[in-house]
Amino acid sequence: MIQEAVQRIHWLGHDCIRLDGSVVVCIDPYQITATRPADLILITHEHFDHCSPEDVAKVVKEDTVIVTDAASARNLKGDVRVVAPGDRLNVKGVDIEVFPAYNTNKDFHPKKAGMLSFIVTLDGVRYYHCGDTDVIPEMKDLKVDVAFLAVSGTYVMTAEEAVEAARTIRPKVAIPMHYGAIVGSDDDAQRFKKALEGEIDVVILSKE
DSSP: HHHHHTTTTOOOOTTTTEEESSSSESSSSSSSSOOOOOOOOOOOSTTTOOHHHHHHHOOOOOOOOEEEEEHHHOOOOOOEEOOOOOOOOTTTTEEEEEEEOOOOOSSSOOOOGGOOEEEEEEEEEEEEEEEEEOOOOOGOOOOOSEEEEEOBOSSSBBBBHHHHHHHHHHOEEEEESSSSSSSHHHHHHHHHHHHHHTEEEEOOBBOO
8 A cells, every 4th residue: 555655655846745536636846847736735934935826826725725824824815724733634525734843953934934835635545745844853753654865965865864763653654854955966866765664665756
């Protein structure tokens, strides 16, 4: 089941993930070229490389629902649902649990800003998108099948910190993201994969 789920995951660059299932879920579209319409768009926070109205417009359709924080919602149009960490909702049969995302050793994403990460349960598989975060205590309580983890450093976890996050969360599959655009490189993803060899299955996706 998990391997089938992985085949339905598409990395559109940076932090943007598209899940193709009974509905299409797109998370943090930014500088995307693949334009399959999304039933559900999740946006983790208001920074330009996560909340990009121009890129949202590439995948939005008449009945698309957007789930995001209050700061991002001010820049978006349509059916926008505002959430905060601790919230839970069901949209189009997709269960969405909202968690925090924040820095612990830098100031780009302060906890008080209320930025988001998500667990999305789609077709029986639980996907965690960490948003822009460091390793945070809330990760120890997550129960997920697939974890999308930032690895670039600078604004988010380094590859080594992402390894710590993966060991804390213990997903069946970990997928590195947040590299190859603004900061971070393929080397970050490869270091992440190598460090977890024999512990957690790491899949490095090709950008679409």
